[in-house]
Structures are given as C-alpha cells and as structure tokens.
Amino acid sequence: MSGEVVRVAILGCGAIGSLYAAHLTRASGVEVWAVDPWPEHMQAIREHGLKVTGLADFTAPVQTLTDAAGLPPCDFGIVATKAQHTHAAMTGARHALQDAAVVSVQNGVGNEEVIAGLVPRVIRGTIVTAGAVTAPGVVRYDAPGDTWIGPFEPSPARAGEIALLAEKLNQGGLKTHAVDDARGPQWTKVVFNAATSPLSALTGLTVGAVCTDPALRREVERLIDEAERVCARAGIPLTRDPRHAVEEAVREAYAHKPSMLQDVLARRTTEIDVLNGGVAAEGRRHGVPTPAHDAMVALVRGLETSWQHG
Known part of the structure; x- marks a missing residue:
C-alpha cells in the first residue's frame, strides 16, 4: 500500500x-x-x-x-x-x-x-x-x-x-x-437488466410500465427463461429469482428509466452488447440457443443505426 x-x-x-x-x-x-x-x-x-x-x-x-x-x-x-x-x-x-x-x-x-x-x-x-x-x-x-x-x-x-x-x-x-465466487450476484443483475432494459429502451416505457403490460411481460419472462437456461448450463448459481426482482421493481421503482433508455433518449451508444449480447455469447459457448436475446441485440443496434440516417 x-x-x-x-x-x-x-x-x-x-x-x-x-x-x-x-x-x-x-x-x-x-x-x-x-x-x-x-x-x-x-x-x-x-x-x-x-x-x-x-x-x-x-x-x-x-x-x-x-x-x-x-x-x-x-x-x-x-x-x-x-x-x-x-x-x-x-x-x-x-x-x-x-x-x-x-x-x-x-x-x-x-x-x-x-x-x-x-x-x-x-x-x-x-x-x-x-x-x-x-x-x-x-x-x-x-x-x-x-x-x-x-x-x-x-x-x-x-x-x-x-x-x-x-x-x-x-x-x-x-x-x-x-465472496469467493462473484458470478452469481453479477449474473443475477445481468438477467434482470437484460430482461427489462432493452424493452424499456425500445418502447420508451419505464421499467414498471414494461413489466405490467401483459404482452411486454411475456417478453420479459421469455428473456429470463433463456438467460436462466444459459446460467444453468454454465454452472452459475443465481442468488435470487429474477422474477422477484421484477416484482420488486414494479413496487419500488415503477417510474425508473434504466440507463439503456436514458442512452436512447440522448442518442448515445447503449450497453446492449454486454447485457443481451453477453447472455447470447455465453449461450453460444455452452450450446444454449438465445433467440430472444439475439432479437433484442438486433433491434437495439438497428435503433442506434437509425440515428445516423435521421
């Protein structure tokens, strides 16, 4: 020191x-x-x-x-x-x-x-x-x-x-x-963020609004399910059920605009590659398909590209 x-x-x-x-x-x-x-x-x-x-x-x-x-x-x-x-x-x-x-x-x-x-x-x-x-x-x-x-x-x-x-x-x-193994806490946060932030960024809705809209909530659940399968195959134990984090966000942070939505509103490059892109990359390493996360990456990247032409 x-x-x-x-x-x-x-x-x-x-x-x-x-x-x-x-x-x-x-x-x-x-x-x-x-x-x-x-x-x-x-x-x-x-x-x-x-x-x-x-x-x-x-x-x-x-x-x-x-x-x-x-x-x-x-x-x-x-x-x-x-x-x-x-x-x-x-x-x-x-x-x-x-x-x-x-x-x-x-x-x-x-x-x-x-x-x-x-x-x-x-x-x-x-x-x-x-x-x-x-x-x-x-x-x-x-x-x-x-x-x-x-x-x-x-x-x-x-x-x-x-x-x-x-x-x-x-x-x-x-x-x-x-802790001896910090992967569990890290991936618990990643799963929640990857399931909610891109949908918020693409729709302009707050986290609470995304998670209480029936159609969007189904997409949240699909993203969580895929990420959980990736973590299970990779041997990463999540520290809590991501669905509990979703319900907590609805109760305590309904009006929160996640950083990805803030980036989109400011037309800044997002962190989609290390959130949904990170889940998808880990899925490829372990042979787990992640079509929902792949779709989020493609859509958010497409939105970023649109700023160059508008």
Whole structure:
C-alpha cells in the first residue's frame, strides 16, 4: 500500500463512480482520485468537493483529473465507466494501476476480460446502488444497495486485497460482501437488466410500465427463461429469482428509466452488447440457443443505426 494511505482511483465519475468516490473518502486512511473527461464536473469537485444529496447529505474531498496521465500509483482501481469505454479508460490509467487490484462495477459481462488484458489482478464486482449526477459536483443518492466483490477467476486479485477493499467500502457506508465466487450476484443483475432494459429502451416505457403490460411481460419472462437456461448450463448459481426482482421493481421503482433508455433518449451508444449480447455469447459457448436475446441485440443496434440516417 502507499505508506499508511490506501489510494483508490475511480475511472468514470458518473452517478455510480461519484457515489463510490464520495463514500470511500469517509473510510479511514483512504485517498480518492476521480478521473473523468467531463471538465465542469471535475472542476466543481476540485473547487467545492463532491456533494451527495438524497439518501445522504455530505460533501467529500476528492482529487480530480480529466486525464489519467496525472494519476499517481494506486492500490485499487474502480472502473465505473460505460462498458464501451472500458478499454480506453484502462489504457489511460494503466501506468498507475500496474500494481493495483482493479474492480469493475459496470453493467453486463465481459468488462473484467478487458481489464485483465491490461493489468494482472482483477476483481469481479456487482452493485445495485442507484443515483444520478444532477449538476457538476453534485450526485443524488437514490437507492441503497449491496456490493459483491470476488476474484476474477482467470486473473484474480489477492484475497487480502479483496477483503481490504470490502472493509473500506463498508467503512464508507456502502454495504459490501467479499465472496469467493462473484458470478452469481453479477449474473443475477445481468438477467434482470437484460430482461427489462432493452424493452424499456425500445418502447420508451419505464421499467414498471414494461413489466405490467401483459404482452411486454411475456417478453420479459421469455428473456429470463433463456438467460436462466444459459446460467444453468454454465454452472452459475443465481442468488435470487429474477422474477422477484421484477416484482420488486414494479413496487419500488415503477417510474425508473434504466440507463439503456436514458442512452436512447440522448442518442448515445447503449450497453446492449454486454447485457443481451453477453447472455447470447455465453449461450453460444455452452450450446444454449438465445433467440430472444439475439432479437433484442438486433433491434437495439438497428435503433442506434437509425440515428445516423435521421
């Protein structure tokens, strides 16, 4: 470690990255550096601190950079970018993370493989926390949720590193579980997101509206069934029934617009390739057909292509 200080780099300072950055400053002996290309956000944090509103109310001192070239050597990296920016973010910060344990807290599957191509020790991570950046330097904490971290099997971080990161996150106020196999929590989230987010993105409906429309709910169920067959063949035990997550979303987050819908509304590239595309890829590896997930990938990609002609 960096003397008595644990230095953590946060790559990507959107809602999740900002919440992680802010809470980690509350842990003892942690120095947090945030890297994000949004200059107004970084400047506001540098000058006034990172303000957390909503379920918490505090301001956190965070070091900020718009270019990772200035990042000092770190003990941990937390990748919180969109999946499509993983490689670029890691490439820029690689010099500072060569002796770090690096965890992905991103959506979907496949991010750890990208990270492992650039640094030697990787942590598989999953989160269900929610929030939104409401202004430069301000993040709203909307919904608490647990974090699960464990070794990425082909390029694992050391057990002591995983335990230390979990300890610091818990000290900071983000409930975190260090587990031996983090695939179950990761895929439980992937199955739910892949069953609801593309339908929301394609229709413009909130998660609750998608899940309570009879015709769309049948598609949700079909997507869940396919993903469950993939997980069963791959030997990945889900930590809860995805249908329970659907009912919970209807009760507690009916009006929520998932990030894929937000991307579509802003005409940004979505994360369809690491959600439904990730399920389909795992299905191909294990000989499980995934026509419903293949259809979601084709439809969302087609929608993205339409923006180039309109």
